[in-house]
Amino acid sequence: EAQVTQNPRYLITVTGKKLTVTCSQNMNHEYMSWYRQDPGLGLRQIYYSMNVEVTDKGDVPEGYKVSRKEKRNFPLILESPSPNQTSLYFCASSFGRANQPQHFGDGTRLSIL
Amino acid sequence: SQQGEEDPQALSIQEGENATMNCSYKTSINNLQWYRQNSGRGLVHLILIRSNEREKHSGRLRVTLDTSKKSSSLLITASRAADTASYFCATVLPIYNQGGKLIFGQGTELSVKP
Numbered sequence: 001e002a003q004v005t006q007n008p009r010y011l012i013t014v015t016g017k018k019l020t021v022t023c024s025q026n027m028n029h030e031y032m033s034w035y036r037q038d039p040g041l042g043l044r045q046i047y048y049s050m051n052v053e054v055t056d057k058g059d060v061p062e063g064y065k066v067s068r069k070e071k072r073n074f075p076l077i078l079e080s081p082s083p084n085q086t087s088l089y090f091c092a093s094s095f096g097r098a099n100q101p102q103h104f105g106d107g108t109r110l111s112i113l
Numbered sequence: 114s115q116q117g118e119e120d121p122q123a124l125s126i127q128e129g130e131n132a133t134m135n136c137s138y139k140t141s142i143n144n145l146q147w148y149r150q151n152s153g154r155g156l157v158h159l160i161l162i163r164s165n166e167r168e169k170h171s172g173r174l175r176v177t178l179d180t181s182k183k184s185s186s187l188l189i190t191a192s193r194a195a196d197t198a199s200y201f202c203a204t205v206l207p208i209y210n211q212g213g214k215l216i217f218g219q220g221t222e223l224s225v226k227p
Contacts, residue, residue, distance in 0.1 A: 102148075
């Protein structure tokens, strides 16, 4: 089954404790991206990657890191999480670039205390 | 401010009625996409309309695009309780602009009552 898998689905942690949210897709997609969804602000792009070893900042990259060492994986790293990063996070992927239909994971709800 | 803005923010209708949601945007686009999000789940792609298209259909969905007014509408006909969800438009900037960046609006929350 074609899918985008995020882990964990839920996480409660404390300020400053490094964490990684994994994202994996099995559709051989070139384009992958991370979004955060906050009430009243909609979905905002954090980082995107057009292919292996190619990543770029989205609209709200501060406090986040990503890497794209393999085509299928695009982990989101919070080196020193803070409470303002409490949010619902989505990974998405597509063929080609952002102008193609995006396939979304089921989301990761992060709470930073 | 957001590239795509949906209207209304919330819509409540009875089963069998039609639901219309609107999206306005500010700059040139490559295409416009509509997505659905069920509560607590990821977004699901519904339909994509290119900048040179005016109307597109998919099952009970009808999307229109008016590039002169920079607006799009999503019509769901004969709505069902299962259509209850949030609906988002996403405008895609031209390819020369950040590889076709996708920008989401804040969504319309649709409630279909049985």
